[in-house]
Amino acid sequence: xxxxxxxxxxxxxxxxxxxxxxxxxxxxxxxxxxxxxxxxxxxxxxxxxxxxxxxxxxxxxxxxxxxxxxxxxxxxxxxxxxxxxxxxxxxxxxxxxxxxxxxxxxxxxxxxxxxxxxxxxxxxxxxxxxxxxxxxxxxxxxxxxxxxxxxxxxxxxxxxxxxxxxxxxxxxxxxxxxxxxxxxxxxxxxxxxxxxxxxxxxxxxxxxxxxxxxxxxxxxxxxxxxxxxxxxxxxxxxxxxxxxxxxxxxxxxxxxxxxxxxxxxxxxxxxxxxxxxxxxxxxxxxxxxxxxxxxxxxxx
Numbered sequence: 001x002x003x004x005x006x007x008x009x010x011x012x013x014x015x016x017x018x019x020x021x022x023x024x025x026x027x028x029x030x031x032x033x034x035x036x037x038x039x040x041x042x043x044x045x046x047x048x049x050x051x052x053x054x055x056x057x058x059x060x061x062x063x064x065x066x067x068x069x070x071x072x073x074x075x076x077x078x079x080x081x082x083x084x085x086x087x088x089x090x091x092x093x094x095x096x097x098x099x100x101x102x103x104x105x106x107x108x109x110x111x112x113x114x115x116x117x118x119x120x121x122x123x124x125x126x127x128x129x130x131x132x133x134x135x136x137x138x139x140x141x142x143x144x145x146x147x148x149x150x151x152x153x154x155x156x157x158x159x160x161x162x163x164x165x166x167x168x169x170x171x172x173x174x175x176x177x178x179x180x181x182x183x184x185x186x187x188x189x190x191x192x193x194x195x196x197x198x199x200x201x202x203x204x205x206x207x208x209x210x211x212x213x214x215x216x217x218x219x220x221x222x223x224x225x226x227x228x229x230x231x232x233x234x235x236x237x238x239x240x241x242x243x244x245x246x247x248x249x250x251x252x253x254x255x256x257x258x259x260x261x262x263x264x265x266x267x268x269x270x271x272x273x274x275x276x277x278x279x280x281x282x283x284x285x286x287x288x289x290x291x292x293x294x295x296x297x298x299x300x
Contacts, residue, residue: 001022001118002019002020002021002026002108002114002115002117002119003019003114003284004017004019004087004119005020005022006109013033014031014033015031015032015106015217016027016030016031016032016033017030017032017139019119019146019287021119021148022229024137025042025043025044025045025148026043026044026146026147026148026260027042028040028041028042028144028146028151029041030121030123030144031260032106032108032123034064034103035064035065035103035104035105036065036125036142037063037103038063038173038275039051039057039062039063041151041173043109043146043148043150043240044149044238044298046238048176048240048296049062049063049173049175050172050176050188050218055257055258055259057285058081060257061098061099061103061172062148062173063172063173063174064103065102065103065140065171066143066169066171066172067100067102067104067140067167067168067169067170068100068101068138068165068166068167069167069168069270069274070099070168070253070268070270070271071099071170071199071223071224071271071275072091072098072199072200072273073096073097073273073275073276074095074096074273075089075274076089076097077094077095078166078275078276079276080165080166080275083178084135085132085135086132086133086297087134090134094198094199095198096199098111099156099172100169100170101131101258103272105125106125107125107142108124108125108147110120110121110122110123110124110141115170117147117215118295119141119145119146120145120146120217121140121143121144122143122154123141123143124140125139125144126138126139126140126143126160127140127159128160130220134165136159136163136165136172137159137160138157138158138159138165138284139157139158139160140155140156140157140158141155141157141158142154142155147169149297149298150206150296150298152294153171153293153294154245154290154291154292154295154297155293156167156291157169157284157288157289157291158287158288159287159288159289160283160287163284164284164285165284167281167283167284167290168249168268168271168275168281169268169269169270169290169292170266170267170268170269171267171268171294172264173224173264174262174263174264175233175263175264175265176213176261177237177262178237178261179214179235180235180260180261180262180263181198182236182261183215183217183233183234183263184212184213184215184234185212185213185215185231185233185234185236185254185265186211186212186213186232187213187224187228187230187231187252188209188226188227188228188231189207189224189226189227189252190206190207190225191205191206191224192205192207192225193222193224193272195221195223195272199221199272200272200273200298201272201273201279204225207232212234214235215256219256220255220256221256221264222253223254223271224254225251226250226251226252227246229243229244229250230242230244230256231252232299234295239254239298239300240296240298240299241296241297242295242296243268243295244267244292244293244294245291245292245293245295248270249269249270249282251272251279252265252266252267253266254266254270260293269282269292270282271281
């Protein structure tokens with residue numbers, strides 16, 4: 001039987017959930033007070049996500065769920081249905097708003113379930129006192145489902161307001177490889193985004209399709225427009241595929257941080273400055289719910 005343990009250490013600012021199977025080949029550690037982000041993950045005995053020390057969560061946003069926008073908004077400013085809004089700037093050197101609003105929120109454990117071969121937790125945050133830059137009430141629910149060789153992250157957002165709002169979504173995990181130089185990705189894309197010196201999208205560029213994207217010694221901070229809802233990460237010790245439940249608005253952001261053998265592989269529904277350029281931008285009407293799943297599976 002899988003186990004779920006909830007640890008609350010207010011003195012040290014910890015509030016996390018640990019999920020584990022009896023064989024200890026599956027393990028997940030989710031910090032409720034860090035946007036319900038997945039800070040550690042082992043599947044089928046392979047460590048996929050580990051602590052990034054000396055990098056901190058405030059520097060990396062590691063494994064955070066990105067809502068109401070993924071990536072950046074230039075100067076934090078956007079217009080929607082005739083009104084102009086401005087998010088707070090949290091990427092001060094570049095004067096951008098970065099990675100949305102829920103990465104530092106405290107989620108509540110709403111439900112949990114364990115079985116012999118699986119476990120699941122449902123985590124919820126409700127925004128009842130919205131910020132000036134996004135004056136809309138909403139509820140976001142994250143469901144983490146674990147099996148021996150898989151993780152299903154389901155994100156559901158409900159518009160609790162009387163007005164529609166714009167949004168994109170993303171997931172920001174950093175994955176570990178025993179040898180990143182010899183690792184690669186497989187995905188279907190013939191376009192990549194062009195960024196300015198503030199990492200703001202300025203256009204699209206055609207690229208030549210290839211079956212394998214080798215990481216090698218590349219310094220990456222790139223976003224690809226996917227033609228499918230699936231991609232694969234290949235390392236010398238394990239391979240996994242991530243499949244989106246959505247067949248539209250699939251983008252893949254790749255980033256190599258200053259941390260050995262680590263790469264951020266981020267599925268998103270929008271891109272840098274989507275609130276202004278409209279790439280992947282969607283609108284959620286009052287009382288409506290939008291849901292998406294990113295399904296990670298170890299493959300042989």
